[in-house]
Amino acid sequence: SIRSIDAMEILDSRGNPTVRVFVELEGGVRVAASVPSGASTGENEAVELRDGDPKRYGGKGVQKAVANVRNSIAPVLLGMDSAKQAEIDRLMIELDGTPTKAKLGANAILGVSMAVARAAAQASGLPLYAYLGGSGAVRVPVPMMNVLNGGKHADNSVDFQEFMIAPIGAPCFAEALRYGSETFHALKGILKKIGLATSVGDEGGFAPNLRSNEEACEVILEAIQTAGYTPGKDVALAIDPAASSFAENGAYNLRKSGQGVKTSAEMVALWKAWADTYPIILLEDGLDENDWSGFAALTRELGERIQIMGDDIYVTNASFVARGIREKASNSVLIKLNQIGTVTETMETVQLCRKAGWTTLMSHRSGETEDSFLADFAVAMDGGQIKSGSVCRSERLCKYNRFLEIERELGGAAKFGR
Ligand code: PGA
Numbered sequence: 127s128i129r130s131i132d133a134m135e136i137l138d139s140r141g142n143p144t145v146r147v148f149v150e151l152e153g154g155v156r157v158a159a160s161v162p163s164g165a166s167t168g169e170n171e172a173v174e175l176r177d178g179d180p181k182r183y184g185g186k187g188v189q190k191a192v193a194n195v196r197n198s199i200a201p202v203l204l205g206m207d208s209a210k211q212a213e214i215d216r217l218m219i220e221l222d223g224t225p226t227k228a229k230l231g232a233n234a235i236l237g238v239s240m241a242v243a244r245a246a247a248q249a250s251g252l253p254l255y256a257y258l259g260g261s262g263a264v265r266v267p268v269p270m271m272n273v274l275n276g277g278k279h280a281d282n283s284v285d286f287q288e289f290m291i292a293p294i295g296a297p298c299f300a301e302a303l304r305y306g307s308e309t310f311h312a313l314k315g316i317l318k319k320i321g322l323a324t325s326v327g328d329e330g331g332f333a334p335n336l337r338s339n340e341e342a343c344e345v346i347l348e349a350i351q352t353a354g355y356t357p358g359k360d361v362a363l364a365i366d367p368a369a370s371s372f373a374e375n376g377a378y379n380l381r382k383s384g385q386g387v388k389t390s391a392e393m394v395a396l397w398k399a400w401a402d403t404y405p406i407i408l409l410e411d412g413l414d415e416n417d418w419s420g421f422a423a424l425t426r427e428l429g430e431r432i433q434i435m436g437d438d439i440y441v442t443n444a445s446f447v448a449r450g451i452r453e454k455a456s457n458s459v460l461i462k463l464n465q466i467g468t469v470t471e472t473m474e475t476v477q478l479c480r481k482a483g484w485t486t487l488m489s490h491r492s493g494e495t496e497d498s499f500l501a502d503f504a505v506a507m508d509g510g511q512i513k514s515g516s517v518c519r520s521e522r523l524c525k526y527n528r529f530l531e532i533e534r535e536l537g538g539a540a541k542f543g544r
């Protein structure tokens with residue numbers, strides 16, 4: 127049973143405060159878990175409680191969330207069996223009492239939820255992925271590596287946030303990661319040769335000042351070939367433009383590249399042209415989070431060919447996903463633990479997607495920590511796809527490196543792929 131729960135303020139990969147929670151069990155198990163933080167957040171995400179005190183961290187301190195773990199959550203959960211994840215999460219949801227976890231903070235609640243899962247796994251003697259996913263959790267996902275950053279994640283001329291490479295032709299995770307790393311380094315060489323910056327954005331991808339959004343695809347395809355791989359066969363593309371971040375008054379302003387203002391229908395046409403031109407297997411947030419009819423049109427246009435995935439539109443919330451299923455707004459859902467705020471609710475949303483025959487992709491946030499919880503969680507959920515940023519920066523690599531460990535540990539039982 128749970129002997130103690132404590133929390134502290136730490137810093138994330140952007141240097142902003144976030145929450146780390148410690149859980150200790152009778153019998154000596156002691157674990158920690160750290161909460162990530164997004165930048166291009168959806169409007170309906172669970173609330174990240176910040177202090178708002180301008181004298182500390184520009185108002186971004188999380189001392190209130192830390193205090194809520196200690197003073198509100200801990201007293202309710204002490205003595206409980208850590209294996210009762212669903213009950214523990216439900217108690218925290220009730221204690222908070224708001225639909226968006228605004229009172230205690232989703233950062234406080236999720237930190238406890240993750241740490242409880244990790245403690246229970248350790249107490250049971252199982253790795254976290256096997257504890258949460260059962261003995262069938264043997265599939266290591268395809269990594270979608272964000273090698274070129276734009277949008278809100280980089281100060282450059284690219285409107286679209288994430289250009290990811292997906293090594294779909296690799297035989298196992300370790301090889302997929304190698305394909306990704308080699309392509310990443312080839313891309314660096316190409317950018318250098320044409321005189322562009324090779325400094326990186328928030329998720330470790332390059333952030334060059336390109337002449338157009340299309341040029342991002344062109345240089346990545348060149349990098350795939352330079353690294354010795356065949357675009358579309360060995361390594362495909364996945365795009366997350368994070369369209370909510372450039373949506374304005376019902377239209378889309380491609381301001382950073384200077385490519386003009388587009389209507390929703392024009393954006394659908396743009397994505398159709400991209401899917402015809404480039405080997406894209408997945409398009410996430412191709413339209414604004416409030417553009418439900420646009421999403422449905424996009425799915426009608428491209429849903430048979432590629433994964434049309436919703437991130438900001440669903441915010442990992444089962445009620446929004448249920449609407450998406452009713453309205454055929456996509457065929458795939460991005461899953462982020464801190465958008466909804468508990469391990470149990472996240473698992474429920476994944477189940478809902480699976481029932482509808484939709485794919486899922488487990489995701490990090492642009493502000494991350496050295497916690498690799500996401501890797502174990504992705505194997506447990508068996509969705510076959512993950513994104514944890516580029517192939518550099520240790521807050522990204524700690525997840526990828528954890529997959530290497532899991533694949534090694536599973537040995538001959540390991541599966542790989544979507
Ligand atoms: P965020 O971006 O973590 O800054 O919200 C990630 C994404 O949009 O998928």
Ligand code: ZN
Pocket residue numbers: 366368410411437438460
């Ligand atoms: Zn996204």
